[in-house]
Amino acid sequence: MNEKINQQQQEKYEQLWDNEWHDLHKIGPSVRTRNRILLRYFKKFIQNGSIFDSGCGDGSFLLILNKHYQEKLTYHAGDISETAIAAVDKLDFVQKTSIMDIENKNTLPQETFTAVVSSEVLEHIENWKEALQNLVDTVAQKGFIFITVPAQMKYWSMHDEFAKHYRRFEQDQIEQELINAGFEIKESWCWGWPFYWLYYTLFLKRTTPQSVMKEITSPFKIFVSNILYYLFFIDDLFRTTKGRRLFIIAQKR
Numbered sequence: 736m737n738e739k740i741n742q743q744q745q746e747k748y749e750q751l752w753d754n755e756w757h758d759l760h761k762i763g764p765s766v767r768t769r770n771r772i773l774l775r776y777f778k779k780f781i782q783n784g785s786i787f788d789s790g791c792g793d794g795s796f797l798l799i800l801n802k803h804y805q806e807k808l809t810y811h812a813g814d815i816s817e818t819a820i821a822a823v824d825k826l827d828f829v830q831k832t833s834i835m836d837i838e839n840k841n842t843l844p845q846e847t848f849t850a851v852v853s854s855e856v857l858e859h860i861e862n863w864k865e866a867l868q869n870l871v872d873t874v875a876q877k878g879f880i881f882i883t884v885p886a887q888m889k890y891w892s893m894h895d896e897f898a899k900h901y902r903r904f905e906q907d908q909i910e911q912e913l914i915n916a917g918f919e920i921k922e923s924w925c926w927g928w929p930f931y932w933l934y935y936t937l938f939l940k941r942t943t944p945q946s947v948m949k950e951i952t953s954p955f956k957i958f959v960s961n962i963l964y965y966l967f968f969i970d971d972l973f974r975t976t977k978g979r980r981l982f983i984i985a986q987k988r
Contacts, residue, residue: 740836745815761795762956764963765931769883769980770796772971773854774803776922776984780879783807784849787873789837790814790856794823801828811844813837837866847875854883857909858900864912871916874987880918882909886925886981890935897944909983918985925978930966932977 761767773796783804788797791812800808812823813835820832835842837853838860851874857863874880885895885903895903910920927935 739839739842740815740834741838744836745817749816749818761793762960764934764960764967765980766795767960767964768931768967768970769854770799772926772982773852773881773883774799776881776982777850778803780921780984780986781808781850784878785809785811785846785875786850786852787811787844787848788813788852788854789835789843789870789873790853790859791823791832792816792819794819794826794829796852796854797823797826797829801826811848813843837869838862840869840872843869844873847873847878849875849878851878851880853880855885857882858884858895858902858904859898861901863901867909867912868916871913871918871987876987879921879984879986880913882981882983882985884909884981886927886979890979892940894939894944904981906981909981910985913983913985917988919988920983920985922982922984924974925976925981926974927970927979928973928975928977929970930963931970931979934963935979 777800784807786797786800786808788794788810791797791814794812797810797812801810810829811831811833812820812829813833814820814823815834815836817834820834823829823832831844833842833844837843837856851870853867853870857867860866871880885900887905888903891903906923906925910923913920
């Protein structure tokens with residue numbers, strides 16, 4: 736095992752991937768929605784080039800990118816979880832994978848990329864500002880960083896605790912760090928109202944994380960997941976302070 740990796744942190748996420756998350760990232764309506772919106776922004780800003788997905792998980796977003804871009808992109812995927820990387824290693828279009836800890840710059844790629852993805856990563860990291868700086872150093876000049884994180888500490892719940900979050904983010908926190916690092920903010924908004932807000936408030940908030948993820952591939956859960964997924968398209972029409980998911984896209988000057 737790489738001694739540069741925080742082994743205690745790594746063990747937390749091995750347990751989540753081995754016991755809880757399974758196919759959640761391919762079936763869960765909120766994860767699928769997040770990936771859908773990220774793809775929309777990729778199509779707006781990225782035509783070709785190299786991609787670094789930091790905290791790639793099981794590669795669900797990489798699959799979506801590859802389906803759209805075919806051979807126009809090259810991919811480097813990194814994650815702290817060996818279980819997650821083992822899944823990504825099966826994707827033959829991914830050129831390189833690595834076990835990494837973005838709090839430790841020495842574990843990150845030494846080259847720079849056209850686009851860097853940090854989707855649902857920074858909330859898991861205690862020293863998130865240092866981690867973000869490490870990530871922006873891997874963005875090429877005129878390149879982009881794509882970030883998603885849970886929004887607003889007022890929405891903190893047992894689901895955050897279960898997922899090993901340290902925080903939820905206010906909108907200006909990450910923006911200011913990126914501006915200080917020489918980036919221009921291209922997009923920044925809180926998504927998730929009204930339907931995701933209702934889903935979270937009336938169901939998720941009252942349900943244990945374990946029960947939500949248990950038997951995620953059951954026919955009934957897949958059916959409900961698909962209904963919610965299409966309802967969440969309506970939330971794209973609203974930019975409001977009630978949103979629970981923060982999207983930020985920034986370009987390096």
